[in-house]
Amino acid sequence: MNALLRDPRAQRLIAANLTSSIGSGITIIAVPWLLVNRPGGSQIYGWATALTTLAIFLFAPYYGAWVDRHSRKTMLLLSEIFGATATLAMALLGFFRGEYATWQLVTVYFCGMFYYTLHFPAKFAFIQQIFGRAHYQSLTSAMEIQGQTASMLAGGLASLMLDHVSLTTILLLDAGSYAISFVLQSTIPYEATHQTAESKAAPAPNAWRAVGEAWAWLRARPALSTFLLCSFVPFLGIMVGNYLFPIYVAQTLHASPAVYGRGEMIFALGALCAGIGVPFLTARLNHARTTVALAAVFLVALALLVVWPRIAPFYFAMLLLGLGNAGVRVARNVIVLESVPNAIMGRVHVFFLVAERSLRTVLILLMTLLIDVRGAPFCFAILLLVNLVVFVAMLRSRRAAEEAQFAAAH
Numbered sequence: 326m327n328a329l330l331r332d333p334r335a336q337r338l339i340a341a342n343l344t345s346s347i348g349s350g351i352t353i354i355a356v357p358w359l360l361v362n363r364p365g366g367s368q369i370y371g372w373a374t375a376l377t378t379l380a381i382f383l384f385a386p387y388y389g390a391w392v393d394r395h396s397r398k399t400m401l402l403l404s405e406i407f408g409a410t411a412t413l414a415m416a417l418l419g420f421f422r423g424e425y426a427t428w429q430l431v432t433v434y435f436c437g438m439f440y441y442t443l444h445f446p447a448k449f450a451f452i453q454q455i456f457g458r459a460h461y462q463s464l465t466s467a468m469e470i471q472g473q474t475a476s477m478l479a480g481g482l483a484s485l486m487l488d489h490v491s492l493t494t495i496l497l498l499d500a501g502s503y504a505i506s507f508v509l510q511s512t513i514p515y516e517a518t519h520q521t522a523e524s525k526a527a528p529a530p531n532a533w534r535a536v537g538e539a540w541a542w543l544r545a546r547p548a549l550s551t552f553l554l555c556s557f558v559p560f561l562g563i564m565v566g567n568y569l570f571p572i573y574v575a576q577t578l579h580a581s582p583a584v585y586g587r588g589e590m591i592f593a594l595g596a597l598c599a600g601i602g603v604p605f606l607t608a609r610l611n612h613a614r615t616t617v618a619l620a621a622v623f624l625v626a627l628a629l630l631v632v633w634p635r636i637a638p639f640y641f642a643m644l645l646l647g648l649g650n651a652g653v654r655v656a657r658n659v660i661v662l663e664s665v666p667n668a669i670m671g672r673v674h675v676f677f678l679v680a681e682r683s684l685r686t687v688l689i690l691l692m693t694l695l696i697d698v699r700g701a702p703f704c705f706a707i708l709l710l711v712n713l714v715v716f717v718a719m720l721r722s723r724r725a726a727e728e729a730q731f732a733a734a735h
Contacts, residue, residue, distance in 0.1 A: 334455060334513050339467060341509035342448075345405065348502025349437055352412070353567075354589055355495050356434045358582050361571045363427060371693025373431040374568050375686055380435070381442045382682040385675045388446065392675070397451035398515040402507055404443035409503035411436035416496035425492055433496065440503075446678065450670045453662050455515060466600050466655055539672035542665075548725030549664065555719040556616050556657040557681045559623045559650045562708050564681075565688050566646070569708075573701035577634050584636060588643045595647025603655045613726035615656040620716050623649030627709040631702050664729040684711075 360370040392400055415433050419425045456464055543550040574585040599619070606615045626645035629638050665673050688711070692704040 335464065335467070337509045337513050338452075341506040342468065344502045344509070345408070345444075345506035348499035349408065349440065350589075351495055352433065352499045353437050354586065355492065356430050356437070357567065357571045358575075358585055359425075359492065360427070360430050360434070361575055367572050367576075367696050368693060369427060369431070370571075371568060371689060371696065373434060375689045375693060377435045377438050378682050378686040378689060381439065382679060382686065385442065385678050385682065388443070388675060392447050392450055392672075396515070397447050397454060398510070398513065400447035401444065401451060401510055404440055404447065405503045405507035405510065407443060408436070408440040409500045409507065411440075412496050412503065413500040416493050416500060419496070420493045442678070446674045449658075449662075449674055450667065451515070453667050453670055455513075463604075466604050468600075539669055539676040542669060542673065543676065546725070546729070548722045549729045552613070552616075552719055552722040552726040553657065553661065554677065554680055555715045555722070556620070556653055557677055558684075558712055558715040559620055559653045561681050561685050561688075562623065562627065562712055563646065563650050564685055565692065565708055566705075568689055568692065569696075569701050569704055572696060573630070573634075573705070574639070577701045578636055578639060580636060584639075588639060591640050592643040592647040595644040595649075596651030597647075599648050599650075599652035599655060603652050606652075607656060607659070611727060612656045612660050612730060613723045616653050616660075616726070617716075617720055617723055619649045619652035619656070620712075620719060621649075623653065624709065624712055624716060625649075627705055627712060630705045631709055634702055660726055660730055664732075 357370055360366045360373070363369070412433070415429055415436070419429060452464060452468075543553075570588065571585055574580050574582075574588065578584065603615060603619075606618070610618065622645050626642045626649060629642040629645070661673075688708070691707070695704055695707075
């Protein structure tokens, strides 16, 4: 880890992600809270989340094919340009109008989610390309620690700023963080080693066919594919939870935005513990068993939200959710990095993204219809049931992940 952190490339990558994560994190916390506290806001937020997910689902295959044919660094930089431009435009529009209409809040939320879609698949392939296999565990842990430190800071800042600072100020800070991230990442040396003369000359593949090629690779490894797909579901749970958390705090706990912001901080603290602790767990259990163990922690957290709707249990559940989700992600990412060829990494990653977004769209639409009738705890119960089914499938397919990682090492 120390040797990796002395590498200027890793230093710049971590600094860039820390900066943009703080800015975008504050916005992603602030905008949903402002939306759900408007008349009919829960329904508006639900439909906005579902439509955002659907739009990303339709775009993702084209993006995955693009990532595998072009410079991963270029896509990283373009994602920062998009984030800065879109956020700055909404900040200036809100400033000159003197208020933010609901459609502007929805637009800001959409742009934030779209930024993540642009950024993370390219970053994943970029990391795999410029760093060696020996650094995957250290780098994924360091990135998780960095990301969750940023989220913890974002949660704390959001809880302070929501009642005291204008949304324009928040958006300007967010746009500035994207700009700083762009400058830092632009200085990282990079060579697009996945591009050959033949690949550059070849005609662009059909986007959905490119996803089919990723599916063909995964279909040849059914048990491994099952494990990896299932390991994305805790992340799906957090994404659906991001819709439910502000409603749960406002309508079930009847608490203030400070409770919501502190909950996000505690979630990040749990994830930070995962970033630090997963290397020790994987050394004892291996990556597949660690993934399963932390998925079980995630289940316990969801159960707490269902059966004990109080502020203190909410905080404890957020700690466990952060620990379980981030721990699964860190352990799973190492398996993916070691077992998936870099030439198809963009398409495989986007295949997982499409599968996760498809289920996420269905769940958010369902919960949008149920939230005002049955309440947030009932929606969390549905999420618990989905994660329980997936946990059983993950447990049954664990051995395939162990074998794939062993084969990659030898």
